[in-house]
Amino acid sequence: MGSYTFTSSAPLKGRLRVPGDKSISHRALMFAGLAVGESRIAGLLEGEDVLATAAAMRQLGARIVREDDGTWRVNGAGLGSLIEPRAALDMGNSGTSTRLMMGLLASHGLTATFIGDASLSGRPMNRVIEPLSQMGASFEASAGGTLPCMLRGASPAVPVTYRLPVASAQVKSAVLLAGLNTPGITRVIEPIATRDHTERMLRGFGANLEVSEENGERVIAIHGEADLKPMDVTVPGDPSSAAFFLVAASIVPGSDLVVENVGLNPTRAGIVTVLKQMGADIKELDPREVGGEPVADLRVRHAPLKGIEVDPAIVPSMVDEFPVLFVAAAMAEGTTTTTGLEELRVKESDRISVMAAALTAAGARVEEHEDGLTIHGTGGEPLRGTSNARVKTHLDHRIAMSMAVAGLASRDGVEIDDTDPIATSFPTFMQMLESAAQ
Numbered sequence: 009m010g011s012y013t014f015t016s017s018a019p020l021k022g023r024l025r026v027p028g029d030k031s032i033s034h035r036a037l038m039f040a041g042l043a044v045g046e047s048r049i050a051g052l053l054e055g056e057d058v059l060a061t062a063a064a065m066r067q068l069g070a071r072i073v074r075e076d077d078g079t080w081r082v083n084g085a086g087l088g089s090l091i092e093p094r095a096a097l098d099m100g101n102s103g104t105s106t107r108l109m110m111g112l113l114a115s116h117g118l119t120a121t122f123i124g125d126a127s128l129s130g131r132p133m134n135r136v137i138e139p140l141s142q143m144g145a146s147f148e149a150s151a152g153g154t155l156p157c158m159l160r161g162a163s164p165a166v167p168v169t170y171r172l173p174v175a176s177a178q179v180k181s182a183v184l185l186a187g188l189n190t191p192g193i194t195r196v197i198e199p200i201a202t203r204d205h206t207e208r209m210l211r212g213f214g215a216n217l218e219v220s221e222e223n224g225e226r227v228i229a230i231h232g233e234a235d236l237k238p239m240d241v242t243v244p245g246d247p248s249s250a251a252f253f254l255v256a257a258s259i260v261p262g263s264d265l266v267v268e269n270v271g272l273n274p275t276r277a278g279i280v281t282v283l284k285q286m287g288a289d290i291k292e293l294d295p296r297e298v299g300g301e302p303v304a305d306l307r308v309r310h311a312p313l314k315g316i317e318v319d320p321a322i323v324p325s326m327v328d329e330f331p332v333l334f335v336a337a338a339m340a341e342g343t344t345t346t347t348g349l350e351e352l353r354v355k356e357s358d359r360i361s362v363m364a365a366a367l368t369a370a371g372a373r374v375e376e377h378e379d380g381l382t383i384h385g386t387g388g389e390p391l392r393g394t395s396n397a398r399v400k401t402h403l404d405h406r407i408a409m410s411m412a413v414a415g416l417a418s419r420d421g422v423e424i425d426d427t428d429p430i431a432t433s434f435p436t437f438m439q440m441l442e443s444a445a446q
């Protein structure tokens with residue numbers, strides 16, 4: 009689709025249902041692909057990142073079919089029985105597919121080459137190469153530990169105890185997935201808790217996994233050479249996708265919107281807490297459980313927001329939501345400070361500097377620091393908009409959607425250079441925005 013200008017919006021009204029959770033969708037396909045027998049997945053996110061995982065699992069021997077009613081049927085290849093892919097595994101834009109799949113393959117005796125787009129090819133892989141090498145796998149990565157990267161798995165691999173040097177669910181999951189096909193017990197020590205979808209879902213697929221706490225740190229132990237049994241998974245709605253609508257309805261006057269079926273796993277729901285601290289009017293309706301995850305419908309009404317100091321301890325539970333939080337901060341009364349965000353510099357783009365540039369281009373007052381942004385809000389007045397400038401999204405879906413939201417509360421509109429990356433996580437974003445803002 010290319011460039012697009014998002015302009016000042018009518019109030020957001022009605023009800024909408026965001027697509028399935030990206031993290032959970034990746035895991036459902038991978039784990040079902042390792043089980044022996046047929047699993048069915050309902051509510052799978054059909055975004056490009058997840059489709060990259062499906063394609064790679066097919067190359068490794070899983071049979072994956074989409075039914076006409078949107079259910080996905082997966083017949084697993086079986087743990088230990090993955091086949092060597094004949095072509096490179098193209099991970100597109102998806103860091104999660106790459107890092108988790110490297111873990112999976114590290115304990116299989118086969119060779120695979122990982123490739124990706126320009127954004128993914130600049131992202132650090134040493135964070136998984138390191139522990140997986142300790143387990144016996146070997147890698148030939150491009151300069152600086154990037155893709156393209158060839159992996160030679162170890163069979164048998166060696167179990168390790170690995171203490172995460174960065175708070176990363178991807179690294180945790182890579183080691184646990186390698187541990188699945190490794191004799192003995194593989195342990196991951198997590199000083200700072202990150203999203204726990206891997207732990208929750210692996211148990212559902214029959215893995216023997218224990219979680220304990222030692223000296224205030226989470227320890228996850230997986231017993232290797234497990235047999236995974238198939239299961240049916242219902243994927244809840246993605247809180248990271250819902251976040252765009254939570255902020256949009258908060259900043260567009262007159263809005264009153266219900267976002268249905270939003271996953272509210274405590275390791276993911278930090279954005280709701282922080283927006284409420286800023287004065288957002290968000291109510292959780294009909295709390296329930298879907299696919300082993302807490303879920304609710306969220307009713308959000310326009311409300312004046314105020315700037316706050318965001319507690320860095322909450323960062324892991326909203327690591328992907330900072331770009332859109334920055335937009336909320338730009339419209340709030342007073343100053344918002346964020347710290348502890350160094351990981352944002354190695355996401356699909358450097359989200360600290362890219363958002364600083366994008367918001368500045370749209371007329372916001374922003375100061376960039378090594379580990380976060382300080383934003384002086386307008387107090388509810390619309391942002392100026394980009395007029396002659398065009399926001400650069402750097403192949404980053406969350407930058408595109410965040411600045412789309414900024415455009416809804418701008419005087420002159422916000423022009424984005426490229427909306428195509430939105431399809432990696434939220435292919436129906438544009439239609440949903442249009443239908444909510446009638």
Ligand code: S3P
Pocket residue numbers: 030031032104175176177178179181202203327328351
């Ligand atoms: C993800 C973990 C996060 C997040 C990414 C998805 C996952 O990355 O940013 O979008 O599914 O495990 P890190 O674990 O590297 O922080």
